Amino acid sequence: GAGVSQSPRYKVAKRGQDVALRCDPISGHVSLFWYQQALGQGPEFLTYFQNEAQLDKSGLPSDRFFAERPEGSVSTLKIQRTQQEDSAVYLCASSPDRYNEQFFGPGTRLTVL
């Protein structure tokens, strides 16, 4: 079956531009997570959705970061006025429920120039 997909796989943005990163979770998975992975580091949690409800956004680094999952399936992570420190790989994961195994997508590598 299809796994988690993310698009685009690579994104180059000029500083100050807005970007939108898309995640298509495994069909039927209730829980969806976003993580940020800097080079040489483990992923760091950004935010969590249960269906369409954003239950935890404690990891979002600033108010320039915004995530939504309006119909409880596809999710979009938006970064406004990108800065160089936003350069990282953004990973999406889904799970049947939050206590279960998380399945990750291939990630979007964002480079801010």
Place this chain on the structure above:
Amino acid sequence: KQEVTQIPAALSVPEGENLVLNCSFTDSAIYNLQWFRQDPGKGLTSLLLIQSSQREQTSGRLNASLDKSSGRSTLYIAASQPGDSATYLCAVYTGANSKLTFGKGITLSVRP
């Protein structure tokens, strides 16, 4: 605050060797622990999930153990192959919040 440590950061072994990758965590009140593999430029592939009530899980040549009270997990790889070369990350889920907390990973190189 939960912290996950994986030491060493890198490991190089000859093909065929059995090896153990270590993971330690500071808060033993975990719900589960997951081991992942990450190839360069790729996402994470889940290898094994151990629930807090379990002591170990096995999948093929991989065996993961969990000692919750001491805050440790090990990933055992039997008869290593060059195709096992990758970064291995462990992550713990406490359940009190919504996130997996990851270690920095161990980059494994298996030499032919």
